[in-house]
Amino acid sequence: MPRHVAIVGNGAAAISALETFRAHDRESRVTVVSGEPCAAYSRVLLPYFLRRKVPYAHLFIRDAAFYRDLDVDLLLGSTVERVDVGARRLELANGGTIPFDRLLLAPGSSPVRPPIPGLEGPEVHHLWRIDEAGHLDRLFREGARALVIGAGFVSLQAAWAARQRGLAVTVIELAERILPTVLDEEGAHILQASILASGVDLHTNTRTEGLARDEQGVLRVSAEGLPHFAADVVIVGTGVRPNDHLLADHVETARRGIAVDDTMQTAVEGVYAAGDVARGPIVGGGPRAIHALWPTAVEQGKIAGANLAGARVAYTGSLSMNVTEMFGVTVASLGRFAAEEGDTVYRMDTLPGIRYLKVVLREGVPVGAIALGGPEAARALGYVRPYVRRRAPVADVEAVMAGTHVARGVTRAWAGTRPGPVNEPIRERDLCA
Amino acid sequence: MSTERDVQQTLCRMCDDRCGIDVHLEDGRMVDIVGNKAHVWNKGRLCVKARAAIDMAYHPDRLLAPLKRTADGWQEIPLAQALDEIAARLTQIKERDGARSVSVWKGEAIGFGQQEDIARRFIHAFGSPNYLSNDSMCYAARYFGYKLVDGAWPVADLENARVIVMWGANPPHAHPNMTQYITAARRKGAKLVVVDPRLSAIARRADVHAQPHPGTDGALAWGLMRELIRTGGYDREFVERHTVGFPELSAYAATFTPEMVEQETGVPAATVIELAALMAESAPRVSMYVGNGLEHHENGVNNIRAVVSLDALVGAVDREGGNRFVQPAPLRTLTLYDDVPLEHLGPLGADRFPVLYDLRQECHTMTAMGAILEGDPYPLRAMVLTGANPLLTNPNTERVRQAFESLDLLVVRELFMTETASLAHYVLPAASFLERSELHTHAKHQAVTLTRRVCDFPDVQDEYQFWHDLAHRLDMGAYFPWDDETALNRWLLEPSGLTLEELEAHPEGVTYSPLAPPPLERGPFMTSSGKVEFASRYLKDLGYDELPVYKSPEYRGTPDDEYPFVLMTGARKLLYLHSRFRNIPRFRTAVPGPEVEMHPDDARALGVAEGDTVTVTSRIGNVTIPVHVVSPEEIRPGELQITHGWSEANVNLLTHDDRFDPISGFPLMKSVEVRVTKVGAGE
Amino acid sequence: MRIVAVDPDACVACRNCEYACAFRQTGDFDRTRSHIRVNYHPAERACVPLTCMHCAEAWCMEVCPAGAISRNAETGAVEIDKDHCAGCKMCLLACPFGNIGFDSTHGVSRKCDLCGGDPRCVGSCTSGALEYVEENDAFAFKRDALDAKLRQALRLDRGRR
Ligand SMILES: Cc1cc2nc3c(=O)[nH]c(=O)nc-3n(C[C@H](O)[C@H](O)[C@H](O)COP(=O)(O)OP(=O)(O)OC[C@H]3O[C@@H](n4cnc5c(N)ncnc54)[C@H](O)[C@@H]3O)c2cc1C
Numbered sequence A: 001m002p003r004h005v006a007i008v009g010n011g012a013a014a015i016s017a018l019e020t021f022r023a024h025d026r027e028s029r030v031t032v033v034s035g036e037p038c039a040a041y042s043r044v045l046l047p048y049f050l051r052r053k054v055p056y057a058h059l060f061i062r063d064a065a066f067y068r069d070l071d072v073d074l075l076l077g078s079t080v081e082r083v084d085v086g087a088r089r090l091e092l093a094n095g096g097t098i099p100f101d102r103l104l105l106a107p108g109s110s111p112v113r114p115p116i117p118g119l120e121g122p123e124v125h126h127l128w129r130i131d132e133a134g135h136l137d138r139l140f141r142e143g144a145r146a147l148v149i150g151a152g153f154v155s156l157q158a159a160w161a162a163r164q165r166g167l168a169v170t171v172i173e174l175a176e177r178i179l180p181t182v183l184d185e186e187g188a189h190i191l192q193a194s195i196l197a198s199g200v201d202l203h204t205n206t207r208t209e210g211l212a213r214d215e216q217g218v219l220r221v222s223a224e225g226l227p228h229f230a231a232d233v234v235i236v237g238t239g240v241r242p243n244d245h246l247l248a249d250h251v252e253t254a255r256r257g258i259a260v261d262d263t264m265q266t267a268v269e270g271v272y273a274a275g276d277v278a279r280g281p282i283v284g285g286g287p288r289a290i291h292a293l294w295p296t297a298v299e300q301g302k303i304a305g306a307n308l309a310g311a312r313v314a315y316t317g318s319l320s321m322n323v324t325e326m327f328g329v330t331v332a333s334l335g336r337f338a339a340e341e342g343d344t345v346y347r348m349d350t351l352p353g354i355r356y357l358k359v360v361l362r363e364g365v366p367v368g369a370i371a372l373g374g375p376e377a378a379r380a381l382g383y384v385r386p387y388v389r390r391r392a393p394v395a396d397v398e399a400v401m402a403g404t405h406v407a408r409g410v411t412r413a414w415a416g417t418r419p420g421p422v423n424e425p426i427r428e429r430d431l432c433a
Numbered sequence B: 001m002s003t004e005r006d007v008q009q010t011l012c013r014m015c016d017d018r019c020g021i022d023v024h025l026e027d028g029r030m031v032d033i034v035g036n037k038a039h040v041w042n043k044g045r046l047c048v049k050a051r052a053a054i055d056m057a058y059h060p061d062r063l064l065a066p067l068k069r070t071a072d073g074w075q076e077i078p079l080a081q082a083l084d085e086i087a088a089r090l091t092q093i094k095e096r097d098g099a100r101s102v103s104v105w106k107g108e109a110i111g112f113g114q115q116e117d118i119a120r121r122f123i124h125a126f127g128s129p130n131y132l133s134n135d136s137m138c139y140a141a142r143y144f145g146y147k148l149v150d151g152a153w154p155v156a157d158l159e160n161a162r163v164i165v166m167w168g169a170n171p172p173h174a175h176p177n178m179t180q181y182i183t184a185a186r187r188k189g190a191k192l193v194v195v196d197p198r199l200s201a202i203a204r205r206a207d208v209h210a211q212p213h214p215g216t217d218g219a220l221a222w223g224l225m226r227e228l229i230r231t232g233g234y235d236r237e238f239v240e241r242h243t244v245g246f247p248e249l250s251a252y253a254a255t256f257t258p259e260m261v262e263q264e265t266g267v268p269a270a271t272v273i274e275l276a277a278l279m280a281e282s283a284p285r286v287s288m289y290v291g292n293g294l295e296h297h298e299n300g301v302n303n304i305r306a307v308v309s310l311d312a313l314v315g316a317v318d319r320e321g322g323n324r325f326v327q328p329a330p331l332r333t334l335t336l337y338d339d340v341p342l343e344h345l346g347p348l349g350a351d352r353f354p355v356l357y358d359l360r361q362e363c364h365t366m367t368a369m370g371a372i373l374e375g376d377p378y379p380l381r382a383m384v385l386t387g388a389n390p391l392l393t394n395p396n397t398e399r400v401r402q403a404f405e406s407l408d409l410l411v412v413r414e415l416f417m418t419e420t421a422s423l424a425h426y427v428l429p430a431a432s433f434l435e436r437s438e439l440h441t442h443a444k445h446q447a448v449t450l451t452r453r454v455c456d457f458p459d460v461q462d463e464y465q466f467w468h469d470l471a472h473r474l475d476m477g478a479y480f481p482w483d484d485e486t487a488l489n490r491w492l493l494e495p496s497g498l499t500l501e502e503l504e505a506h507p508e509g510v511t512y513s514p515l516a517p518p519p520l521e522r523g524p525f526m527t528s529s530g531k532v533e534f535a536s537r538y539l540k541d542l543g544y545d546e547l548p549v550y551k552s553p554e555y556r557g558t559p560d561d562e563y564p565f566v567l568m569t570g571a572r573k574l575l576y577l578h579s580r581f582r583n584i585p586r587f588r589t590a591v592p593g594p595e596v597e598m599h600p601d602d603a604r605a606l607g608v609a610e611g612d613t614v615t616v617t618s619r620i621g622n623v624t625i626p627v628h629v630v631s632p633e634e635i636r637p638g639e640l641q642i643t644h645g646w647s648e649a650n651v652n653l654l655t656h657d658d659r660f661d662p663i664s665g666f667p668l669m670k671s672v673e674v675r676v677t678k679v680g681a682g683e
Numbered sequence C: 001m002r003i004v005a006v007d008p009d010a011c012v013a014c015r016n017c018e019y020a021c022a023f024r025q026t027g028d029f030d031r032t033r034s035h036i037r038v039n040y041h042p043a044e045r046a047c048v049p050l051t052c053m054h055c056a057e058a059w060c061m062e063v064c065p066a067g068a069i070s071r072n073a074e075t076g077a078v079e080i081d082k083d084h085c086a087g088c089k090m091c092l093l094a095c096p097f098g099n100i101g102f103d104s105t106h107g108v109s110r111k112c113d114l115c116g117g118d119p120r121c122v123g124s125c126t127s128g129a130l131e132y133v134e135e136n137d138a139f140a141f142k143r144d145a146l147d148a149k150l151r152q153a154l155r156l157d158r159g160r161r
């Protein structure tokens, strides 16, 4: 029975949901509402744009024809303020309303600005939206001085981009080390050496105390233990918060994010959530969590899209996976890479193209891994990922990581894909990798 | 301006498999080669050598003008002058030393069939019996093995087999597309047995891999015969009706107990029993293919005869799924052995190795070296050599070099300035296979294909044109009446009822007679007795053992502490063929150079690792060569392998040219006693 | 659509396919540049060719944050658009078979594109282990082999002496 489905957001989760939904249901009316005024783009590529690896035009990942072909009403530049669950309608900032039968909330998350005095002005930006990337691009003048607050995944990519564009870069991180959610200490240590070698002035365990303008109007930074210095551009990367206020009445205040079950449905019947906003099941069980990552958004969007169309598919849970290249090093990690008591840890640093490779196993089952080095690092983690996802035991870890023993039975985990004759036929179909 | 595209269908002759190819041309220039999907043999599949034919043909080092050696080095001269001078020299030498002091040498690169026969025709017309060729070392010994036992060399009917036995053969590297026939049979349930001292590429797929020590294959074959006879697993009816010598055979076989075979060959007794049982239960669908691996041994022909005898024991001769006698193509013959018999002139080697000359009219290349250097049995002073590089491929390179250097006239037809060409008085540019039009037979399919001239270079003559032009300068033009190779092809085809036009229209091959089901009633066989000969009267009359008696290789019988390793040479590799293609840059990317394959235990004992350099020394010479430490399964400890054809480490500096199989005259090349020393470790 | 089906039971690790592919990509025979790989394990005699299967639900394609991976409408091949690839390597992490490589010179991912519908690896597979077949037929040789085994077990197909 045709219905009206509304989707809030036009990012990774929303698009994936939309495509999946349309694969199941060509009849229903679909409206996509996005607060941002421009066509869909890829946040992941913003640092690549700043590095001049990707031209501005290639940031956009779907064009008007895409929505036309899928027969979707697209409302850009329309911010949703609230979801009126009872009346089943969206309330827009501009006063309008959109009724829906079923709803997907995929509004992502927003960066948080830390309470640092003086952290404002035309030089100060997050690297989150495309317009911010545009501003930063203009501020990235050779010889300019950049301050990056925070040493997380996005911040460091921004710092590398700034460095590659010829800026003098200072990174200040409050925590003891860089990339706590992406790397273990050893990995962080290796990357840190490359960061320093690239000429970035990196200070961990350091508080940014405040910013103030001098007589010339230049921002001057004061940070714990450092002489004051000037900054022509400031990138704030101190964390994000899910845009869960849209369903505020149904969100537990203690924990962020909109809780969803394994069909991506929220506590409200017919209302789904996916992507950075959703607190969902994770691989291996345990408490629901937000993996604010692109692949998770895609997977969850797929599940949500199918269920919005009534297909009834379940999510086996998200798996955190990160990969990027920064400071000339490919950095990749997967799952729970911090070893706990009783885990077995494999180190294989001698594989070609690998500088650091670690796999954590729990009772013979790989649960997480880290790899640093060349592109091979990403490939190596690709080999082990199906095992982690399926919680399948591995007999010969080294062969798996070297790619010489590619998952056989376990390859069923690779997601509803068709098997070649090497593999057994897929008996159960998972929707996600 | 638009480019003109064209596709020419012909055969690849980068090796003798002769796969059907589609050559893509743009404005007349070759740009790509892909498989001809319709061709009877390869069905569209090609090994990666095929595409490299373009690189070979357009290679910057390609010889495109005749060269004459002068005091100041090479001098380019016009083709007509070169031919005139060569003809004059040949005439002089003939007048001085007699016609038999002149020889031709035809190499593997030229091919067989009509190209071989033109060379044979030429030298006979000239009045000399001395036709030399690569067949002194390849093919002929197997031919004898089959000819002496079965009366002909049948083709293995792999596709219909229940058991395939690859004996000393590694098709993925040596006959790439034969592998797909093996696969087809295996998909229908055939078992694959591989007999090879090395874990070769084909052995990776073997159900049973028997790893005999080099040269001991005969003992394994005898052991299998004993088991088949003892268990009654042999084909009694066939043996009784169609063979001679069974009582002698079975009496001789009796000593080859599985334990004795294990002792001699290293193949476990249990494997011998298992193999015999497998053959017995699969009979007669046992399809054996014997490779070059068995030929280069002191007891080569008899080892091969023993293997061939197994076919008869299981009744696989001329049977579906076993082997099949095929009809030769009904083409005219070019040779003059009947018109101009020259046996009385003493073809070189015919006295020492009568079978070689009698059954194949081959002279013996290693005997020829003695004739050149010592005038023994008579002086050989001139040689016209085409498509061969004996300086890398014949045993005992040093002696070959000395011999060739001392010839009064050496003419070499080549694509490149090879080691052999560099010793010549005249080097003539030769046409590659893409510049020739010839008839080729695929016996397995009883089909003929005509190749095409896909490209051309001025002054580069095809084989026929060269012999024709030289013959006409030597007053023997009457033997070469055809204007060009097309006219020759037409003449050759005449009796077949096929026309050139028909062949041109069917580059995928034309069947000259459909492969009929094997006759229910077998025989008579083309042996002197009309039966399959376990014991050969013919050999006995020549003074040889009538049974394929086993002789332990010398390195096993009388080990020499000074040379504790046994070296196999000449294992085929995918990218190179004999001495060819070392100048194709991308082959070098893949396989940069020679290496000696070594078991990890030996490497450890010698204190060498992968890539380290060692000196390998035999009783006659040494080479310095990097080590490739293979997996322990791939070769046995104490055994080594070096592929031939590398000038950087020419393994034929180590091989003997005076230790022969007594029947074929084939040199000992696959079980050479050597020692190995680490370079830098001090001798 | 057709895919390159692989039959490890027929593969002899001769590496023709790797050379042919590397040649198409680079004009040279550097096997590390091939999109098809054959893993050879001497101890087990195992030869395992691995190449992109152009999965019906291609995870590399779905996850690509640049939208640079798409399916060729004609051949069905999952292809990377070099111009749009940012080089983030998400696809390398996504493929469970390591079938995506990385071109470090240009900073982009690279993978099999079925040579536009006439895969060179298959054309150079002289053992017949690779076939370019309709995906539904990709299991055919497995079926044949199974059938042969069964027939032998049941002795339906014994040769007569
Ligand atoms: C610079 C940067 C680099 C990154 N790099 C990586 C990486 O390398 N790997 C990785 O896995 N992840 C990376 N991420 C994270 C990744 O981009 C996110 O996890 C992913 O985009 C989340 O997808 P989403 O659909 O949930 O939200 P988003 O893609 O953020 O989409 C949210 C959409 O909702 C709209 N919206 C929000 N609120 C409203 C509202 N109230 N009304 C209407 N519309 C609204 C927005 O306009 C937007 O269209 C990166 C993020 C950034 C910013």
Ligand code: SF4
Binding pocket: B012, B013, B014, B015, B016, B017, B018, B019, B042, B045, B046, B047, B048, B049, B050, B175, B176, B177
């Ligand atoms: S096997 Fe290779 S080299 Fe030999 S003919 Fe065929 S394609 Fe040419």
